[in-house]
Amino acid sequence: MKIYEKLRNELKKRHLRITSQREAVLSIFLENQGEHLTADEVYEKLSHKNSHISKATIYRTVDLLKEMGFLSKVNFGDGMERYEVKEPNSHQHHHLICTKCGRIYEIKEDLLEELEKLIEEKTGFKIVDHQLNFYGICPRCQALSEEKESKKKAIQHSIK
Amino acid sequence: MKIYEKLRNELKKRHLRITSQREAVLSIFLENQGEHLTADEVYEKLSHKNSHISKATIYRTVDLLKEMGFLSKVNFGDGMERYEVKEPNSHQHHHLICTKCGRIYEIKEDLLEELEKLIEEKTGFKIVDHQLNFYGICPRCQALSEEKESKKKAIQHSIK
DNA sequence: AGTGTACCCGTAAATCTTTGCAATTAGTTT
DNA sequence: AAACTAATTGCAAAGATTTACGGGTACACT
Numbered sequence: 001m002k003i004y005e006k007l008r009n010e011l012k013k014r015h016l017r018i019t020s021q022r023e024a025v026l027s028i029f030l031e032n033q034g035e036h037l038t039a040d041e042v043y044e045k046l047s048h049k050n051s052h053i054s055k056a057t058i059y060r061t062v063d064l065l066k067e068m069g070f071l072s073k074v075n076f077g078d079g080m081e082r083y084e085v086k087e088p089n090s091h092q093h094h095h096l097i098c099t100k101c102g103r104i105y106e107i108k109e110d111l112l113e114e115l116e117k118l119i120e121e122k123t124g125f126k127i128v129d130h131q132l133n134f135y136g137i138c139p140r141c142q143a144l145s146e147e148k149e150s151k152k153k154a155i156q157h158s159i160k
Numbered sequence: 161m162k163i164y165e166k167l168r169n170e171l172k173k174r175h176l177r178i179t180s181q182r183e184a185v186l187s188i189f190l191e192n193q194g195e196h197l198t199a200d201e202v203y204e205k206l207s208h209k210n211s212h213i214s215k216a217t218i219y220r221t222v223d224l225l226k227e228m229g230f231l232s233k234v235n236f237g238d239g240m241e242r243y244e245v246k247e248p249n250s251h252q253h254h255h256l257i258c259t260k261c262g263r264i265y266e267i268k269e270d271l272l273e274e275l276e277k278l279i280e281e282k283t284g285f286k287i288v289d290h291q292l293n294f295y296g297i298c299p300r301c302q303a304l305s306e307e308k309e310s311k312k313k314a315i316q317h318s319i320k
Numbered sequence: 321a322g323t324g325t326a327c328c329c330g331t332a333a334a335t336c337t338t339t340g341c342a343a344t345t346a347g348t349t350t
Numbered sequence: 351a352a353a354c355t356a357a358t359t360g361c362a363a364a365g366a367t368t369t370a371c372g373g374g375t376a377c378a379c380t
Contacts, residue, residue, distance in 0.1 A: 017326090018377095134279065178346075
């Protein structure tokens with residue numbers, strides 16, 4: 001089933017309305033698979049397509065699309081909420097965030113299913129979603145800081 | 161070692177200054193262990209102690225305390241950033257967030273160490289932190305909705 | 321197709337958070 | 351103890367997100 005059709009069905013099921021704004025916002029995410037877009041980025045991309053939708057509506061719409069399972073919210077701690085397409089068939093994935101350069105790396109595997117089951121058994125919670133972020137230093141930045149470190153030592157040495 | 165002493169040492173190590181504001185903000189968290197405070201809540205609690213610190217400074221200070229390892233940032237998707245005391249000796253814990261009532265439950269175990277190691281090996285990342293949230297329905301809300309469900313059925317039945 | 325109702329959108333205001341700037345202050349050096 | 355330097359603070363402005371409200375629109379029911 002096509003995804004717009006799925007959007008329409010989902011909206012009908014919830015007695016919500018099919019509007020051009022909702023389809024337009026979803027289209028931006030479909031045209032930018034793999035990216036983590038902020039509300040402002042969605043707004044800009046829509047503007048470039050001569051589709052002017054107010055920021056308030058974009059915020060409301062991404063939240064709705066999240067509730068309906070089309071998007072996931074991801075927060076990288078950079079001061080803005082981001083959203084990405086959530087493929088319904090695939091497992092969830094996680095994010096590795098480099099605290100030096102801010103680059104985001106994806107971890108394709110989920111690996112949390114066992115843990116989820118364990119927690120459901122222990123707590124009686126019915127878990128429907130999760131979000132996992134790892135923070136650290138990426139290989140690239142590790143290499144750079146080693147370089148810097150050895151330069152520093154070389155300088156200290158030459159001063160002696 | 162006392163925690164304020166630790167704060168002072170950590171600040172000195174980074175060539176930052178020991179200020180009354182920094183100690184006051186930390187004190188609020190120590191007096192409210194187990195809570196997840198927003199910047200505004202910290203501000204209010206300080207005001208009640210006749211300690212007026214500007215919001216800007218509170219935001220800057222909680223971020224600094226996080227960088228230095230005294231606090232963890234937690235985001236429950238309720239529109240505000242929250243911070244909590246991070247016990248240095250204990251493992252990290254995770255949060256279960258009920259999407260119906262908003263209550264937060266804590267999971268004491270970390271359980272992510274193996275996974276971290278696996279990812280470090282695979283990607284070359286040096287992981288220093290992580291944040292994991294589970295979203296679902298708590299036992300209490302499950303019970304409530306079952307109740308509602310059976311009432312509904314009872315009504316439908318009586319209509320027949 | 322016309323009517324009615326509830327939902328949805330855009331605007332503006334409110335709220336949460338970050339940032340630039342000038343005055344103040346902590347801590348070092350003399 | 352005075353002088354100096356650089357970090358820190360508070361204020362105000364900017365930026366990000368949510369919310370209240372009135373007019374407009376989707377869609378169900380004739």
